[in-house]
Amino acid sequence: MIAYLARRALVLAATLVVASLVVFTTIEIVPGDPAAYMLGLNASPETVMALRRELGLERSGFARYLDWSTGMLRGDFGVSYTYRTPIAGMIADRVTVSLPLALFALTLAIAVALPAGLLAASRRGGALDTAVMGFTQIGIAVPNFWFAMLLVLLFAIELRWLPSGGFPGWQAGVGTALRALILPSIALALPQAAILARVLRSALLDTLGEDYIRTARAKGLSPRATLWRHALRNAMIPVLTIIGLQFSFLLAGAIIIENVFFLPGLGRLVFQSIASRDLVVVESVVMLLVFAVVMVTFLVDLAYAWVDPRLRR
Amino acid sequence: MRLRSLIPGALLVLLVVVAATVSIVWTPYDITRLVIADRLQPPSATHWLGTDQYGRDIVSMLMIGARTSLVVALVAVGIGAGLGVPLGLLAAARRGTLVDEAIMRMNDLVFAFPALVIAIMITAVYGAGAVNAIIAIGIFNVPVFARLVRGAALSLWTREFVLAARVAGKGTARISFEHVLPNLASLLVVQATIQFSLGILAEAGLAYVGLGASPPTPSWGRMLAESQTLVSIAPHVALFPGLAIVGAVLGLNLLGDALRDWLDPRLRHAR
Numbered sequence A: 001m002i003a004y005l006a007r008r009a010l011v012l013a014a015t016l017v018v019a020s021l022v023v024f025t026t027i028e029i030v031p032g033d034p035a036a037y038m039l040g041l042n043a044s045p046e047t048v049m050a051l052r053r054e055l056g057l058e059r060s061g062f063a064r065y066l067d068w069s070t071g072m073l074r075g076d077f078g079v080s081y082t083y084r085t086p087i088a089g090m091i092a093d094r095v096t097v098s099l100p101l102a103l104f105a106l107t108l109a110i111a112v113a114l115p116a117g118l119l120a121a122s123r124r125g126g127a128l129d130t131a132v133m134g135f136t137q138i139g140i141a142v143p144n145f146w147f148a149m150l151l152v153l154l155f156a157i158e159l160r161w162l163p164s165g166g167f168p169g170w171q172a173g174v175g176t177a178l179r180a181l182i183l184p185s186i187a188l189a190l191p192q193a194a195i196l197a198r199v200l201r202s203a204l205l206d207t208l209g210e211d212y213i214r215t216a217r218a219k220g221l222s223p224r225a226t227l228w229r230h231a232l233r234n235a236m237i238p239v240l241t242i243i244g245l246q247f248s249f250l251l252a253g254a255i256i257i258e259n260v261f262f263l264p265g266l267g268r269l270v271f272q273s274i275a276s277r278d279l280v281v282v283e284s285v286v287m288l289l290v291f292a293v294v295m296v297t298f299l300v301d302l303a304y305a306w307v308d309p310r311l312r313r
Numbered sequence B: 001m002r003l004r005s006l007i008p009g010a011l012l013v014l015l016v017v018v019a020a021t022v023s024i025v026w027t028p029y030d031i032t033r034l035v036i037a038d039r040l041q042p043p044s045a046t047h048w049l050g051t052d053q054y055g056r057d058i059v060s061m062l063m064i065g066a067r068t069s070l071v072v073a074l075v076a077v078g079i080g081a082g083l084g085v086p087l088g089l090l091a092a093a094r095r096g097t098l099v100d101e102a103i104m105r106m107n108d109l110v111f112a113f114p115a116l117v118i119a120i121m122i123t124a125v126y127g128a129g130a131v132n133a134i135i136a137i138g139i140f141n142v143p144v145f146a147r148l149v150r151g152a153a154l155s156l157w158t159r160e161f162v163l164a165a166r167v168a169g170k171g172t173a174r175i176s177f178e179h180v181l182p183n184l185a186s187l188l189v190v191q192a193t194i195q196f197s198l199g200i201l202a203e204a205g206l207a208y209v210g211l212g213a214s215p216p217t218p219s220w221g222r223m224l225a226e227s228q229t230l231v232s233i234a235p236h237v238a239l240f241p242g243l244a245i246v247g248a249v250l251g252l253n254l255l256g257d258a259l260r261d262w263l264d265p266r267l268r269h270a271r
Helices: A002-029 A034-039 A045-055 A061-073 A087-122 A127-141 A144-158 A174-208 A211-218 A223-245 A247-261 A266-275 A279-307 B003-025 B058-093 B098-111 B115-126 B130-156 B160-167 B172-208 B220-230 B235-263
Strands: none
Touching (some): A002 A279, A034 A279, A144 A247, A144 B172, A144 B235, A266 A279, B098 B130, B115 B172, B160 B172
16 A cells, blocks of 8 residues: 555656646746737837836746746745735635635535435436436526526525625625535536436446446345345445545536626636736646646545555556 | 436436537527626526526526537546557556566656646646646646556456467567557546546536636636625526536436446446
8 A cells, every 4th residue: 555655656756747837837837928928019118128027027937937836836826917915815815705616516416416316326227216307307408507597597696595695705604605605516516417417327236237336235135235235335346436626616607607697716827828828827727727637636546446455556 | 228327427428418509509698798787687487597697598508518528528538548548558568677667656756746746737837728627637638547447457467368369470569559458448448437536527527616617718616716705695607507417417427337337247236
C-alpha cells in the first residue's frame, strides 16, 4: 500500500506541475504581451510599460512561472490588477460560497438518487422502475441553468417562497445564507441525481445477478435484506467512482449556476475577471479548479485501492 | 431492439436536424431585422412561438440555434474521435511501452481540465466565439475516445484473427486500422452519440455564460441568457429554447440507448 501510495502521489505531483505549465503558457505566454492585452487598444505606451513593470513582465517566462507556481504553494496568488487586493483573499471569500453550494447539491443529489435507484432496481421492469428511469432520462437532458430559471420563476417570482438570487453572506446567519443556496443547489443537483440513480440501478442489477446473492437468497434471506445487506454495499463502488468522475461536472455546473443566481462565488469571480481582462485572477482561479479536479480524482483512486486491494498494482 | 426508445429518439433527432438544415435556406422570418414594435409577443398564428425582446421570431431563432448546436457538437465529436481514436489504437498496439504510458498520462492531464475551464482560458485570452466552444468541447472529448478505444482494443489484440494477421506479416499500424478498428465501430457509434448529446448541453452552457457563439449568431444557450431578466413578464421567451435543448439531448440519448442495445446484444437482457 505504501509503494502504491508513493507512486500515486508522484503521478499527482507530476500532473499538477504539467497542468500549471499548461495554464501559465496558455494565459501568459500565448497572448504575447499580457500587459497590452489587459489594458486594451486605447492604452498609452507609458501605461503599458508601467503595468509590464508591475507584473514583472521584463523577466523571462520561466522565471515568472517559477515565481507564480512557488507563490501558490505558499498561498500567495499575486495581486488582482482590477481590485488591487491579494487574489488569495478574494478566492478564500468566494470559496465560502462555491464549496457549500457544491456540497449542498451533492448531498441533495445523493439523498434523492439512493432511494430512487434502490426503488427502481428492486421493482425492475415494473411501473415504478419505468417512471424513475423516465425521470432520470429527462433529468440528464435538462440543462441545469434552465431548470434554475424555471425554479426562480415558480418559487421566487410566483410563490415568493425563496429569494430569486444574491447571497446575504454567512454573517447574516446560517439559516438566511442557506435559504439563498436552496434553489441553486436543487438546480445543480438535478442532473447529478439523475446520473447517480441510473448508475446505482444498473450497479444493483449487476450485483443482484452474482452468485453470492443467490447463495444469500438460498439461505433464506428475504429479497429486501439481500438487497440492503449484500447488493447495496457492492453496488456502492461504481457509485463512488461516478461521484468522483462527476466532480468536474459539479464544479462546472456550480460556476454556471452562480451566474443564474448572482451568487458571489468562484464562477462570478472568473467571469468578472474575464470581462475586465484581469488575467492574473483568471489564471489563479483556473489553476485552483484544475487542482480541485486532480485532487478529487486522486482521493477516489485511493478510496478505490483501499476498498479493493487488487487495484494496488 | 428497444423500439420504445428508438422511435421517439429518432423522431426528436430528425426534427432538430431538419430544422437546422432547412434554416440554411429558409426561416419563417428574417432574424437580422429587428422589429421593436413586435417585441415580446406571445405565441400566435403569425409567430408560432412568439417573439423575443427585439421582435425576432422565436421559431426562426430556434432553427438557426439548432444549426449552431449541431455544428459545435458535431465538430467537437469529430475532434475528439479524430485525435482520440488513433491515440487509443496506438496505446493499445504499444501496450506497456513508454508510448502507451505517455498517452495515458496525457489523457489524465486533459481530464483535469473540464471543458468549461478550457473555454474560460481560451476566452480570457482570445475573446468569446463559437470556435472556443468547439475547441474546448473537442479537447474534452479526446481522452474519452482514447480511453474507450484503448480498453476495447487491448482485448482485441489477444484474439485469433489479430494473431493471424500478425503471422501473415502485417504491421501494427495496418492491423490497428484493418482489423482492430472495424471491430470497434459499434462501440464508437454509441459513444459518439453520447458525446454528441453532452456536446449540445455543454455548448448551451458555454453560450449561456458568454463563452460560446457570440452575437448575432443565435444559440439556444444565449437565447436563455438573454431571456433571464424577462422571465417574469414573458415566460415563453425562456421556455422554448430550454425545451429545444431538452428535446435534442433527450432524442440523442434515447437514440444512443437504442443503438447500444441493437449493436451490443449482450446488453439487451441487462436493461
